[in-house]
Amino acid sequence: MNTSANYPSFLGFDYVELWVGNAKQAASFYKTRLGFSVFAYQGLETGSRTWTSYALRQGDVTLVLSSALPPGNKEFNEHLARHGDAVKDIAFRVTSCELTYEQAIAAGAVSIQSPQKYTDDHGQIVLATIKTVGDTTHTFVERSGNSKTFLPGFVAINDPDPLEQVLASVGGRSLDHIGLNISEGEMEPLVEWYERVLGFHRFFSIDDSIVHTKFSGLKSIVMADSSERIKIPLIEPASGIRKGQVEEFLEYHGGAGAQHFAIRTDDILASSQALHERGVETLKVPSAYYPRLREFLQVANIELPEDIDVFAQYDIMMDFDENGYLLQTFTKPMSDRPTAFFEFLQRRTFNGFGANNFRAIFEAIEQEQERRGNLR
Known part of the structure; x- marks a missing residue:
């Protein structure tokens, strides 16, 4: 059994990703009703041909709302049919993605994605994913440097929503x-x-x-x-x-x-x-x-x-x-x-x-x- 004495440090929740039928409309709901703000996006306009995702934030809480773009995405379609709009991934910020992943696999975890490194001019992100209960996964996220990139493929959104000037902050x-x-x-x-x-x-x-x-x-x-x-x-x-x-x-x-x-x-x-x-x-x-x-x-x-x-x-x-x-x-x-x-x-x-x-x-x-x- 892994113990806190020999296990890499977890720094907290990084994000929660939901697979939804219409990410654009879902993002609007979470903005207007629950007070989140969109800060990053990936989709056809950013070069993503398979997924569209809206990253929303309230304080330090980050949600990602994702939908598949082509109609033939079997995994997404089966997940949506079975679960409806639902959480797919609960991501943890860690000090070492590779070590966390290696120890998890050695302890019997099922791998979904081995560690992948993504580097830009300002820093590096390392991601790896394992399976947990049901169809849910856990992604390990290691961030270093001063990169403003949320996740690979996402671009920052800086346009304020006009409704933020009208509706009270949820806080x-x-x-x-x-x-x-x-x-x-x-x-x-x-x-x-x-x-x-x-x-x-x-x-x-x-x-x-x-x-x-x-x-x-x-x-x-x-x-x-x-x-x-x-x-x-x-x-x-x-x-x-x-x-x-x-x-x-x-x-x-x-x-x-x-x-x-x-x-x-x-x-x-x-x-x-x-x-x-x-x-x-x-x-x-x-x-x-x-x-x-x-x-x-x-x-x-x-x-x-x-x-x-x-x-x-x-x-x-x-x-x-x-x-x-x-x-x-x-x-x-x-x-x-x-x-x-x-x-x-x-x-x-x-x-x-x-x-x-x-x-x-x-x-x-x-x-x-x-x-x-x-x-x-």
Whole structure:
């Protein structure tokens, strides 16, 4: 097993790539609704004859939206038919791409692309890709020098979107974590894979004794690199009376994959207001949640600078311990398939994952499942 003592350093998430049916339209959605800005592009105009991609950024969060150009791209067409618009690649910034790749392959990883070097007048990028769960991949990205190139083949986009002058900034700062949903029984093998192949460790875990309703439940183990800059919750359904939210994702996604992106913000109230003004639909928190929260805070003798009535207005939930607290809100799925969604969160000296909110989150999701006819 790889350990942090002998494994190259991970520097954090580099980007997340989604394969989508129409990259141009998807980029417009992520700009106007979620507040991202396009900063790089590849397509026919840049000499790319096979792919078109838009690179978007909000704070340090980078998304790449890609579509195949020729109609006969078998891999892309099968991925789109099976998963819909979905995450294809979760890329990590590393200190040494070649060493990270070599150790991963030696530990049993399946190679998609061996290390490739790309050099311009200002620096070098080294890329390599391995397979992870389902059809998802991990790319290792090593950047050196002062190159402004995002990825090979991309050109910088410097034209500001006129809507940025009209719409309030969402204020996302960094990618806190990405949740991967997997089938029941796959948890321990995948945990062992992240430990052995990438040298990650178990950061946090919770099971269905805590995360459940009368209908369903889940188990989760959060994997993290040695610096804990990268966190990936692995989420597995627990057998219930009815179909839970994880099973619903697996059914409509066509198997395991990335379910949610958690973006950190310094001011969740401002972020929530901006999302609301941009027309983003958020998950409706059950009405009984906020009276219970007031009771908990009173017993714990905690006074908040924020107003709980405003939390209720924007469907913001709170978890806390003796060290601090977490504020979080969730969007509804980003596509017609009830699959991937976004979480926006603010941490105040709190490193947990909102365990005390999980039941309320489940109840909120089950309300939406009922509307979709999928709670059965």
